[in-house]
Amino acid sequence: MLATIGRRLLTVIPTLIGVVIVTFLLTRVLPGDPAVYFAGPAATPQSIADIRKGLGLDRPLPEQFARYVNDLAHGNFGNSLSTGRPVATEITSRLPASAELTFLGLILSLVIAVPLGILAAVKQGSWIDHTCRVVATAGVSLPVFFTGLLLVYIFYYQLGWAPAPIGRLDAFATAPPNYTGFYLIDSLVTGNFETFRAALSQLILPAVTLAVFSLAPIARMTRASMLAVLASEFIRTARASGLDTRTVIITYAFRNAMLPVVTTLGMVFSFLLGANVLVEKVFAWPGIGSYAVEALLQSDFAPVQGFVLTMAVMYVVLNLLIDILYGVIDPRVRLEG
Amino acid sequence: MSDVTDKVPLSHDGAALPLLDVRNLTVEFATRRGTVRAVKNIDITLAKGETLGIVGESGSGKSVTSYAVMRILDRAGSIAEGSVMFSNLDLRAASETDMRDLRGREMSMIFQSPRLALNPIRKIGHQIEDVLLQHAQADSGSVSDKAIEVLESVRIARPRERYHAYPFELSGGMCQRVVIALALACRPQLLIADEPTTGLDVTTQKAVMDLVVELTRERAMSTILITHDLGLAAAYCDRVVVMEKGNVIETANSSTIFKQPGHAYTRKLMRATPRPGISLRDLLPDEDAARAGPILNKTAAAGETPLLTVENLVKEYPRKGVATSIKKMFGTTPVPESDVFRAVDGISFQIGRGESVGLVGESGCGKSTTSMMLMRLIDKTSGTIMFDGEDIGAIPAKDFATLPQRKRIQMVFQDPTDSLNPRFTAARAIADPLLRLSKIGRGELRSKCEELATQVGLPLEFLDRFPHQLSGGQKARVGIARAIALKPDLIVLDEPTAALDVSVQAVVLNLLQDLKDSLGMSYLFVSHDLNVVRLLCDRVIVMKAGQIVEQGPTERVMDAPQADYTRDLLAAIPHPPI
Numbered sequence: 069m070l071a072t073i074g075r076r077l078l079t080v081i082p083t084l085i086g087v088v089i090v091t092f093l094l095t096r097v098l099p100g101d102p103a104v105y106f107a108g109p110a111a112t113p114q115s116i117a118d119i120r121k122g123l124g125l126d127r128p129l130p131e132q133f134a135r136y137v138n139d140l141a142h143g144n145f146g147n148s149l150s151t152g153r154p155v156a157t158e159i160t161s162r163l164p165a166s167a168e169l170t171f172l173g174l175i176l177s178l179v180i181a182v183p184l185g186i187l188a189a190v191k192q193g194s195w196i197d198h199t200c201r202v203v204a205t206a207g208v209s210l211p212v213f214f215t216g217l218l219l220v221y222i223f224y225y226q227l228g229w230a231p232a233p234i235g236r237l238d239a240f241a242t243a244p245p246n247y248t249g250f251y252l253i254d255s256l257v258t259g260n261f262e263t264f265r266a267a268l269s270q271l272i273l274p275a276v277t278l279a280v281f282s283l284a285p286i287a288r289m290t291r292a293s294m295l296a297v298l299a300s301e302f303i304r305t306a307r308a309s310g311l312d313t314r315t316v317i318i319t320y321a322f323r324n325a326m327l328p329v330v331t332t333l334g335m336v337f338s339f340l341l342g343a344n345v346l347v348e349k350v351f352a353w354p355g356i357g358s359y360a361v362e363a364l365l366q367s368d369f370a371p372v373q374g375f376v377l378t379m380a381v382m383y384v385v386l387n388l389l390i391d392i393l394y395g396v397i398d399p400r401v402r403l404e405g
Numbered sequence: 406m407s408d409v410t411d412k413v414p415l416s417h418d419g420a421a422l423p424l425l426d427v428r429n430l431t432v433e434f435a436t437r438r439g440t441v442r443a444v445k446n447i448d449i450t451l452a453k454g455e456t457l458g459i460v461g462e463s464g465s466g467k468s469v470t471s472y473a474v475m476r477i478l479d480r481a482g483s484i485a486e487g488s489v490m491f492s493n494l495d496l497r498a499a500s501e502t503d504m505r506d507l508r509g510r511e512m513s514m515i516f517q518s519p520r521l522a523l524n525p526i527r528k529i530g531h532q533i534e535d536v537l538l539q540h541a542q543a544d545s546g547s548v549s550d551k552a553i554e555v556l557e558s559v560r561i562a563r564p565r566e567r568y569h570a571y572p573f574e575l576s577g578g579m580c581q582r583v584v585i586a587l588a589l590a591c592r593p594q595l596l597i598a599d600e601p602t603t604g605l606d607v608t609t610q611k612a613v614m615d616l617v618v619e620l621t622r623e624r625a626m627s628t629i630l631i632t633h634d635l636g637l638a639a640a641y642c643d644r645v646v647v648m649e650k651g652n653v654i655e656t657a658n659s660s661t662i663f664k665q666p667g668h669a670y671t672r673k674l675m676r677a678t679p680r681p682g683i684s685l686r687d688l689l690p691d692e693d694a695a696r697a698g699p700i701l702n703k704t705a706a707a708g709e710t711p712l713l714t715v716e717n718l719v720k721e722y723p724r725k726g727v728a729t730s731i732k733k734m735f736g737t738t739p740v741p742e743s744d745v746f747r748a749v750d751g752i753s754f755q756i757g758r759g760e761s762v763g764l765v766g767e768s769g770c771g772k773s774t775t776s777m778m779l780m781r782l783i784d785k786t787s788g789t790i791m792f793d794g795e796d797i798g799a800i801p802a803k804d805f806a807t808l809p810q811r812k813r814i815q816m817v818f819q820d821p822t823d824s825l826n827p828r829f830t831a832a833r834a835i836a837d838p839l840l841r842l843s844k845i846g847r848g849e850l851r852s853k854c855e856e857l858a859t860q861v862g863l864p865l866e867f868l869d870r871f872p873h874q875l876s877g878g879q880k881a882r883v884g885i886a887r888a889i890a891l892k893p894d895l896i897v898l899d900e901p902t903a904a905l906d907v908s909v910q911a912v913v914l915n916l917l918q919d920l921k922d923s924l925g926m927s928y929l930f931v932s933h934d935l936n937v938v939r940l941l942c943d944r945v946i947v948m949k950a951g952q953i954v955e956q957g958p959t960e961r962v963m964d965a966p967q968a969d970y971t972r973d974l975l976a977a978i979p980h981p982p983i
Contacts, residue, residue: 192480301521307477308516309536309587310509319535320524398526399571 076391080384087380088140092133094376095369102367106149123149136373145377146370148363155374158359163378164249165236166348166355170340172252172271173278174333181283182329185290189298190317200287208284216277216350223273230273231266233351241266274351278344282336289332293325300324326397334390338383422493424595424627425451425474430487432466432473443469445651446486451595456621456628458638458659460674461648462906463877467631470648471597475514476504491595510540513588515617517600519580523572529583530556530568533590540591552590559586559616577768578609582616589620596621597629602637606767606933611977614641633906635678639663640979647671677911679936681963685918688911688940697915700922710794711755712894712927713779718788718798720749720774748774750951751788756895761921761928763942763959765935765974771951776897776931780816781805793894812842815893819900821880825872831858831879832868835886842891857886862916878909882916889920898930902937914941935978939963947971 790798
């Protein structure tokens with residue numbers, strides 16, 4: 069098992085090298101000249117040239133690249149031009165915000181979608197199956213900003229049940245000490261239930277928004293995969309041996325149906341992490357997605373590079389985890405390693 | 406269970422009650438094209454301790470009958486009429502909970518394709534435990550010992566280790582033993598075996614059947630053996646029921662059914678079953694045999710140079726393992742001798758022009774690897790393959806597909822369904838090699854396809870159908886037409902009739918023989934069915950563990966085998982009481 073993981077890690081290296089090269093080149097070919105942007109409207113050619121020189125943009129590309137790699141090796145992601153703060157600190161403070169939101173959204177989605185998918189497959193053609201189809205289709209066809217705004221309108225503006233969508237905590241609560249960066253966990257660890265409640269109440273609406281969106285792929289995949297497995301011959305054997313329905317469906321069918329679901333889960337997660345920009349905008353969430361978009365609009369390439377690189381690493385780690393999970397679920401995968 | 410065996414339930418008039426009494430059973434399936442009656446008003450009785458064979462071809466309703474008895478029909482199927490009495494219990498009226506208790510404990514089933522019948526990602530020991538725990542045959546403390554005991558009872562060597570094995574780590578025969586263990590774990594009274602040995606080698610088939618018979622006899626169980634193989638049924642059963650299209654057409658003792666088959670269909674089925682001492686034409690009904698005329702049988706003239714000469718052919722595969730794959734990743738150190746597996750271990754043989762050679766052996770003996778190398782689909786490790794004076798073994802397999810030699814060696818595959826592109830019509834499938842390897846014009850293509858279809862006896866109106874709209878026999882014909890489209894000199898036939906019903910197999914075998922004679926082709930016929938090889942082949946090669954143990958003229962090898970292994974293979978064929 070360890071050998072498999074080790075070998076799998078080795079294959080990650082070329083991927084990461086590729087990502088570093090691509091992000092570097094990509095930010096250089098982006099339209100807009102950062103030097104011009106930062107020199108301001110009253111800039112003279114001389115001042116633009118100075119700024120360009122200060123940023124190192126007058127150097128040949130290979131040299132810029134060498135310096136970029138050298139910086140990366142020292143954990144230096146560069147400084148944001150617009151805020152002046154180091155990208156690395158920005159990302160480490162914003163990533164947990166996005167991750168916490170995405171995790172909670174995904175867990176919510178899983179808790180609803182997987183049982184729904186299983187039930188839809190077991191009772192194919194019943195009202196549960198149709199409900200599953202309708203919920204999934206509706207969830208995926210509503211744009212996230214719309215769902216988000218709708219939820220805010222109903223639960224904050226009309227009913228007043230939810231707090232104002234103004235970030236991770238309301239103005240009166242204090243942020244818990246930073247252990248994991250996840251407010252829910254940090255506040256629980258320190259026994260600060262007041263903060264926990266405040267953080268949770270801020271999280272619920274955006275997390276539900278994400279869950280509604282990610283419900284569809286998970287539920288549909290669970291259903292399809294369960295249907296395929298339920299039709300297979302070992303299910304017939306299990307039934308012919310008189311095993312009870314629960315064992316047949318959970319131990320025999322669902323465990324076999326889990327592989328495609330896990331794959332989908334990985335895809336949905338990485339997709340959500342980057343693509344929840346709109347949710348972050350609607351709920352004023354200080355996440356990594358909104359950070360990257362703002363930087364992109366200002367041709368501020370260091371944060372963009374940092375963002376893409378972080379996402380790539382996350383994606384690689386996630387895929388590794390999924391591969392390991394495959395091995396845990398399916399002994400045949402373990403052997404091939 | 407002892408009280409059950411002692412006190413046989415009696416009916417009102419005092420006669421012993423049958424264990425299973427199926428009366429007037431009708432099973433219907435709801436399909437898109439309306440209701441289909443898969444089983445029509447059948448009666449079957451099974452006495453205690455009796456072994457009953459249900460024989461029929463695909464679509465005869467034999468499996469559906471057993472599913473109805475177990476009440477495991479799928480959603481679309483339902484029992485429309487009739488009664489199923491198990492001892493004195495009405496199974497049709499029993500609740501689902503009662504049925505669940507009966508299944509596995511009082512009546513159980515073993516299935517075709519044992520590997521698929523087991524949960525692929527659960528240890529076999531745990532699968533047996535599931536059944537034992539479900540039927541309260543053991544508590545959680547003793548269950549693993551009990552499971553090992555059950556594995557031992559089906560003669561699985563080293564059961565303590567095998568307990569932790571997954572199905573993919575076991576051979577097909579071993580998996581079937583596990584399926585039997587599952588079925589017999591709770592000592593049921595009735596065992597239904599649905600094609601339990603289809604897809605297994607003859608020797609494994611014999612071992613599995615002998616085990617089933619021994620265990621069921623020992624436990625005074627009743628058995629229903631569902632099979633398409635009349636010989637197997639007659640050899641192992643007390644009585645045989647013959648089914649056709651949902652009807653029971655004949656019930657007889659197996660000792661008499663071969664001597665005096667009562668129904669015309671039974672006679673047809675018996676005729677079509679390959680057996681020693683007959684010719685290919687004898688498989689067909691009289692009128693078809695008369696129409697086909699005598700077999701021309703142009704065998705290779707002596708002295709002529711052989712079409713194919715194989716010398717010292719070897720194929721090695723690296724053994725799978727962490728050590729070798731790491732070595733492969735880092736550097737070029739040659740793989741040590743012990744790390745390679747010789748699938749084909751230095752074999753030499755010849756195939757003459759117009760000759761048909763049978764290649765037989767059990768699964769894993771290297772016969773498929775050999776045929777793949779001859780087809781130039783995989784590269785050999787060493788040795789030569791001389792085809793008509795040219796060493797085609799030297800041509801890399803990846804280049805062979807576009808060379809003119811490709812036209813001269815073609816193949817007919819085992820599974821007629823899987824070997825056809827589901828999105829190609831029959832005509833398109835037949836035309837495929839013509840389009841790729843010949844310079845045929847668009848205009849002639851259709852007429853050429855029609856000519857080929859006529860040659861293989863495929864009615865022309867089927868040419869525009871897709872594979873799923875064709876029967877097994879028709880698909881086999883499409884596969885053969887595709888193989889002969891380029892007028893090859895050699896056709897490799899990889900178990901071309903293994904997936905077909907016997908009556909269809911009889912027709913296809915005759916077709917193959919006639920095509921060979923009229924087109925002057927040579928065949929390499931890969932099979933594990935020795936009776937079929939005996940009918941079709943001039944010479945036989947017997948392989949075991951990558952080596953040839955015996956080769957020679959078919960009659961000599963079959964009637965006076967020299968090697969022990971050949972004798973074992975021949976002895977394992979079920980011999981019906983004739």
